[in-house]
Amino acid sequence: MKTTSGLLRMKQKKEKITMMTAYDAPAARLVEEAGMDMILVGDSLGMVVLGYDSTIPVTVDDMIMHTKAVRRGAKDTFIVCDLPFLSYHTDLKETFHYAKRIMQEAGANAVKLEGAGEVVETIAKLTSAGVPVMGHLGLTPQSVAVLGGYRVQGRNASEAKQLIADAKALEAAGVFAIVVECVPEQVGALLAESCQVPIIGIGAGVDTDGQVLVYHDVLGYGDVHVPKFVKSYAHLSPIILEAMKSYVKEVKEREFPAPEHQFTMDEKELKGLYGGESS
Numbered sequence: 001m002k003t004t005s006g007l008l009r010m011k012q013k014k015e016k017i018t019m020m021t022a023y024d025a026p027a028a029r030l031v032e033e034a035g036m037d038m039i040l041v042g043d044s045l046g047m048v049v050l051g052y053d054s055t056i057p058v059t060v061d062d063m064i065m066h067t068k069a070v071r072r073g074a075k076d077t078f079i080v081c082d083l084p085f086l087s088y089h090t091d092l093k094e095t096f097h098y099a100k101r102i103m104q105e106a107g108a109n110a111v112k113l114e115g116a117g118e119v120v121e122t123i124a125k126l127t128s129a130g131v132p133v134m135g136h137l138g139l140t141p142q143s144v145a146v147l148g149g150y151r152v153q154g155r156n157a158s159e160a161k162q163l164i165a166d167a168k169a170l171e172a173a174g175v176f177a178i179v180v181e182c183v184p185e186q187v188g189a190l191l192a193e194s195c196q197v198p199i200i201g202i203g204a205g206v207d208t209d210g211q212v213l214v215y216h217d218v219l220g221y222g223d224v225h226v227p228k229f230v231k232s233y234a235h236l237s238p239i240i241l242e243a244m245k246s247y248v249k250e251v252k253e254r255e256f257p258a259p260e261h262q263f264t265m266d267e268k269e270l271k272g273l274y275g276g277e278s279s
């Protein structure tokens with residue numbers, strides 16, 4: 001299993017870091033077998049698995065249930081769990097309680113919080129209490145209603161400078177890595193260059209220290225609309241649709257189940273059942 005210092009060494013050696021989301025045990029098993037450096041149980045869970053149209057409705061209990069499943073599937077991979085919408089902004093005690101449950105009960109190795117500003121203080125408190133924290137800057141989906149949509153961030157010089165300042169503040173607060181989402185490639189590169197900790201990009205160009213994508217996006221198994229930064233390495237949806245259609249057809253036409261899918265009673269017992277002559 002990777003450690004936070006192992007990830008730092010990877011950055012120093014310019015070895016790219018791989019991260020993928022997972023939300024259930026069989027997915028986690030495959031992600032681990034593929035040799036992924038980290039798994040993210042993202043609150044994108046709400047959109048790709050639970051059918052919401054944003055990450056806003058996702059709860060801490062949702063995150064815990066799915067993190068437990070991911071841990072059962074990937075016993076030996078570093079797992080990061082998103083703290084969901086408004087679970088780390090109002091009451092530090094509450095935030096500590098959630099972080100504790102996510103690590104002790106669900107088995108995550110770290111938590112991820114979106115944004116900087118007010119959140120920096122909370123992150124500093126968590127890291128000094130021994131909770132490994134990952135930051136998340138750029139497009140922060142929990143603020144979609146304020147940002148006015150899922151838009152590229154840091155497009156002008158002053159926004160880009162603010163991102164660098166935010167990343168440095170997170171670093172000073174003790175984060176072990178930062179996800180940077182949906183920014184120009186030049187901003188991704190500058191962030192990686194300006195920070196000591198690994199910058200894990202999603203839609204942030206090729207020069208970040210690592211990459212993260214959503215499992216279902218990579219598999220072509222989910223929404224019709226996927227962000228521009230996604231590369232689908234497989235196209236599962238049409239394959240699954242074909243399988244479902246074949247099943248429907250074979251059941252209707254009595255082709256399934258075939259003899260090899262059925263259980264058979266002994267001749268003798270059958271006679272007993274119909275003939276009424278045995279015990």
Ligand SMILES: Nc1nc(=O)c2c([nH]1)NC[C@@H]1CN(c3ccc(C(=O)N[C@@H](CCC(=O)O)C(=O)O)cc3)CN21
Nearest residue numbers: 044047048055141150151152182214217226227228229
């Ligand atoms: N399936 C999925 N994949 C993700 O990467 C993802 C989620 N869901 N849900 C949570 C967030 C939301 N994300 C998103 C969603 C949409 C865009 C998007 O459509 N962006 C536009 C950019 C528009 C612009 O130019 O500003 C795009 O065309 O990519 C980006 C990130 C990333 N995360």
Ligand SMILES: CC(C)C(=O)C(=O)O
Nearest residue numbers: 021042043044179202
């Ligand atoms: C897109 C990644 C970085 C994320 O936060 C999530 O999957 O929730």
Ligand SMILES: [Mg+2]
Nearest residue numbers: 042043044082
């Ligand atoms: Mg998230």
